[in-house]
Amino acid sequence: MLHLVGSILSQIGSFFFQLFDTNGFPARWDCGSVWQDEPGVGWLHIVSDLAIFGAYLAIPICLAYFLIRRRDLPFPSLVILFALFIVSCGVGHLVEAIIFWEPVYRFSGLVKLITAVASWATVIALVPLIPSILDLPSLFSQNKSLEEQVIERTEAETLFRSVFSAVPNGIIVVDREGVMKLVNIRICEMFGYTDKELVGKPVEVLIPHGLRDRHVTQRNAYFNVPTNRKMGEGRYLEGIDKNGRCFPVEVGLSPTQIAGGLHVIASIVDITERKHAENQLMQHARRLEKTNQDLDEFAYVASHDLRSPLQGVKNLASWIRDDNEGNLPEESLRHLDLMQQRIGRLERLLDDLLQYSRVGRIRQSIVQVDVAELLDNIIDSLPRPEGLRVEVVTEMPVIETPMAPLDLVFRNLIQNAIKHHDRKDGMVVISSSDEGYFYQFSIRDDGPGIATEFHERIFKMFETLAPRDDVEGSGMGLSIVKKAVENIGGKIWVESEPEEGATFTFVWPKTAPQGGQE
Incomplete structure (x- = not known):
């Protein structure tokens, strides 16, 4: 066995030692008379083999350039094997041309062996890659995809520039x-x-x-x-x-x-215009604040300065009555009573004017108001005929709101319903409903009612429908109520017909602004 291995190695060594030895091999020009008779055939082989060699050498150079410049080319090992196969084929054709002068048949056989090995290595590497190669997108589909991407990007850029310019x-x-x-x-x-x-x-x-x-x-x-x-x-x-x-x-x-x-x-x-508007608003707010302060001061001074002489006149009337007790005729006594009654009305008017001026300008903290409890307190505190009933007929809510304005509104409306009722056995009904962002409250009575032409008039200052000597009041109550409701963000109205009673309805926001009145 060792002798056989040694013999094979000896033959291989002898082959490579004599690789370029041409002894015993004639040049191709000397092989047969045909080359001498038709030399053009030989030159056809020589030129063709050299041309093929040149092309086969250029192809792997191009492949190497692609591999160097495009690191992302798929299957680089297959490209290298294919380049080696092409180079070996080209060298084989070059040797074929050389053999016409130098019969290097041993080297020619070695080159063919290398070509065979390279070609089969390429085949073996190629077969497993066929599915992956088939999955590669075609050049047409890639171009189409690229064109679509270019169109999309162009449209997106156009849209962006349009929006960018239009904002x-x-x-x-x-x-x-x-x-x-x-x-x-x-x-x-x-x-x-x-x-x-x-x-x-x-x-x-x-x-x-x-x-x-x-x-x-x-x-x-x-x-x-x-x-x-x-x-x-x-x-x-x-x-x-x-x-x-x-x-x-x-x-x-x-x-x-x-x-x-x-x-x-x-x-x-x-924001030049906004800043200008803000400055104007601030100046207006300062002027308004100064006006409000002046109004507060005026209301207080007017109330104080007018109340003092009124009290003096009231006292004088009382002294005249006391000093002339039993001596004055009935007509004079009636005149003194009427004087004191009207002095009292003027005092109430001063109080109501002062209260009206303060509506919406005295800050009140927001508290949790149980409306049912508030109504119970108001109803218990208001005097009324024994037969006249005041009832709450629906469940009342609990509201986060300033207490004082809601108390003022309910108190005035209930008091008006009692005061202007024409029977001692009448009824006043209070109800509520949830209207989303607001609660709606109604105070309904079964009294004499109000004609339609007076529905707006009764909310104005100093307006009363009954003679002033018949009903105590300054004519300010409903105007104060209207101002208080609207200041909180609500609304009030009346529904009534003569002899059918009256229903005063107002809406009160569930989320009230910070503010109110005394």
């Missing part, structure tokens, strides 16, 4: 270095530049000179921790236009990744 706010896209990459037309209108004058420039050109260095520091800090937020929240911000005019702005910042880099989209609004 009412000014929009700037800024990179990490603070360079403006994109601006919309609103920015150009706001600052007086063209887009070409702004794109590529630092965003600080739109900031007043004295604030630019500080803005660079703040901008760098923002890019380190980018978030969606307002710029300079709580501070007064200004921009500066091309002519050097400074104006107030509001800026919103939103970080985004564009082309692999962090950018910021800044939304800018010129």
